[in-house]
Amino acid sequence: MEIKYIVIDDEPPAHHVITTYAQRFPAMQLLQTFDDGIAAADWLRHSQPDVIFLDINMPDISGLELAHAIGKGPMIIFTTAYKQYAFEGFELNAVDYLLKPVSQERFERAMEKVFSLMQQQPAEKETDHIVVHSSYQVLKINTHRIKYIESLKDYLRIHLHDAPPVMTLMTMKKMMTCLPADKFSRIHRSFIVAVREIRSISNRRVKMNCGMILPVGDSYIQFMKEWKQP
Incomplete structure (x- = not known):
């Protein structure tokens, strides 16, 4: 870009x-x-x-x-x-x-x-990538590379499969508008996960394929019910 x-x-x-x-x-x-x-x-x-x-x-x-x-x-x-x-x-x-x-x-x-x-420009809903600014660069990141996204105050840390995490200045709310809604879910005020990367959910804890265990926030309990539905 x-x-x-x-x-x-x-x-x-x-x-x-x-x-x-x-x-x-x-x-x-x-x-x-x-x-x-x-x-x-x-x-x-x-x-x-x-x-x-x-x-x-x-x-x-x-x-x-x-x-x-x-x-x-x-x-x-x-x-x-x-x-x-x-x-x-x-x-x-x-x-x-x-x-x-x-x-x-x-x-x-x-x-x-x-x-x-x-x-902040309107995002394409069916996109297979997101565009972020990080370290003096504009990066295009394929959504299939994303495991989960972590909020750190004003910044987001995007955890990837094939590269070190990417830091970008963006809100969680804005990030959710950029991601395909059927492939990513917010499970906590500080975490967005790629649904395909979830191994299991138990006791309000999400275990990812990468081994990370992330909490489910009070406002996102419905996500657990929907994920467990066949």
Whole structure:
């Protein structure tokens, strides 16, 4: 999975900063850089990136005016040296607002928002895979590889058959919307299991084929009854 982006800024050094930071994310693919908003607007009539890093204070057309013209579609991250534009930037539903000079840490926080928003897009109900953001990457994981999923505060740990666990920033509720409902069940506030991986259920304990024993929460007792039905 690739996240295609462009940079629009009349200062060439700003292009270098953004593209250098973006190289740490294997999923990020640079399509184009522009040093004037008019040329960028012409290009955007025929192409649509996933993300636009957009300077606000440009000589030909301001980034705010360009964002108005672009409308809905690409996610916009404003980059500027002027704090006074922040409110109007967020009024345009920008994903983030980066003040120059942009630090690596601040850039990464903006990208976390991008990946989170992409994960919130409606999931395909009959999919055989999930897409998650982990360690600067966007990973596609086949659901047949998943044994169970564990909640750790704001993160999920996805336990796999053929690889080390994958950590991702996502809620259990969101994860359940991404998984096939007939193949995965939530058995506890902290656990989702692949139904095919269950060996047995006894005394509100689920024994997995891998040997793990997981608890069944009070709110999920019905799952035990349904699983035991022929």
